[in-house]
Amino acid sequence: MIELLNVTKRYDDKVAVDDVSFALKPGVVTGLLGPNGAGKSTTMRMVLGLDHPTSGRITVDGRPFRDSPTPMHTLGAMLDAHAVHKGRTARNHLQALAVSNGIPDSRIDEVLALVGLTSVADKRLGSFSLGMGQRLGIATALLGRPRALMLDEPVNGLDPEGVLWVRQLVRSLAEQGTTVLVSSHLMAEMAQTADHLIVMGRGRLITDAPIDDVINRFTRSTVDVRAPQPQALIDAIRKEGGEAVTNDDGSLSFTRIAVERVGELAAATATVLHELVAHHGSLEDAFLELTKNDVEYTPSTQGATQ
Numbered sequence: 001m002i003e004l005l006n007v008t009k010r011y012d013d014k015v016a017v018d019d020v021s022f023a024l025k026p027g028v029v030t031g032l033l034g035p036n037g038a039g040k041s042t043t044m045r046m047v048l049g050l051d052h053p054t055s056g057r058i059t060v061d062g063r064p065f066r067d068s069p070t071p072m073h074t075l076g077a078m079l080d081a082h083a084v085h086k087g088r089t090a091r092n093h094l095q096a097l098a099v100s101n102g103i104p105d106s107r108i109d110e111v112l113a114l115v116g117l118t119s120v121a122d123k124r125l126g127s128f129s130l131g132m133g134q135r136l137g138i139a140t141a142l143l144g145r146p147r148a149l150m151l152d153e154p155v156n157g158l159d160p161e162g163v164l165w166v167r168q169l170v171r172s173l174a175e176q177g178t179t180v181l182v183s184s185h186l187m188a189e190m191a192q193t194a195d196h197l198i199v200m201g202r203g204r205l206i207t208d209a210p211i212d213d214v215i216n217r218f219t220r221s222t223v224d225v226r227a228p229q230p231q232a233l234i235d236a237i238r239k240e241g242g243e244a245v246t247n248d249d250g251s252l253s254f255t256r257i258a259v260e261r262v263g264e265l266a267a268a269t270a271t272v273l274h275e276l277v278a279h280h281g282s283l284e285d286a287f288l289e290l291t292k293n294d295v296e297y298t299p300s301t302q303g304a305t306q
Helices: 040-047 090-100 105-114 130-142 160-175 187-193 211-218 231-239 259-268 283-290
Strands: 002-011 014-024 029-033 055-060 075-078 148-152 179-183 196-201 204-210 222-226 243-246 252-255 275-279
Touching: 002 040, 014 040, 014 055, 029 040, 029 160, 029 187, 040 055, 040 075, 040 148, 040 179, 075 130, 090 105, 090 130, 105 130, 130 148, 130 160, 148 160, 160 179, 160 187, 187 283, 196 211, 196 283, 204 211, 211 283, 222 259, 231 243, 231 259, 259 275
Parallel strands: 014 204, 029 179, 029 196, 075 148, 148 179
Antiparallel strands: 002 014, 002 055, 196 204, 222 252, 222 275, 243 252
16 A cells, blocks of 8 residues: 655755645556646655655555565556666666666566567667657566556557557456556546546645546536427426526536436426437546646637737
8 A cells, every 4th residue: 555644845945745645545646737847757756765755744555665675576657667777678677677676687578578578678778769668667567466556547558459559457456456556647548447536736635535536526427419399308307406507509508417418308308309418528528627726837729820
């Protein structure tokens, strides 16, 4: 388990992380979200002991990560996949880490195969593409068979097949009991990967909740209907507490009522439907609503046209 308790980090007069507390549990994929400047990277660096909190406490398996006797077995991390020696080969890079952490050479071949880099294992890292560098970063994080895994923007530079592979990998590891934290700006991908969300803004914790709860709480689902004679249906829906709005194109949008109930009421009122479509809130909608007051960098649209 990774746990933060009342963690604050200051850089001179700037508060990068402000009294943040949360706990990451085994067997769960937790997504770490936030606008630029939210404090996500600083938080992950503090978990690894690369930055030290100004106040508060961070533990991995009950102790500060820097005190772990077997760090790569405790927590595998990828914060910057390209912070490597460009003159080394992929195999050399992994060998150096394996030797210093008491990991057998056989594990090097296993992780190279796992991330699809066996054929380029002896190429120098300076020749690697962005996607190949990401795969090596993930291989490095997995080298010690860690009980916890922390990945910052793991699908950056990967093709669709690679994105799917990362998603399946982290979910498989969580199913085996690994504690997984993934930071990303890709809302659609996070919606398919994470079980739980931690959202930060301007260094503060905004929410810490299951992903479905976040979407349901901070978005509104609508049911769009086209009907030649809708009044009886409108009256029935309003009677049950639903709200109805007539759109410019003549269609209707119902809120505060489930799509299944709209269909049942249409049948009960003998309303002919030409169209019935449910629009559920998305993680992107929820994220934008959650962070609308916490965006540090807000571009202007003035002067966008030439």
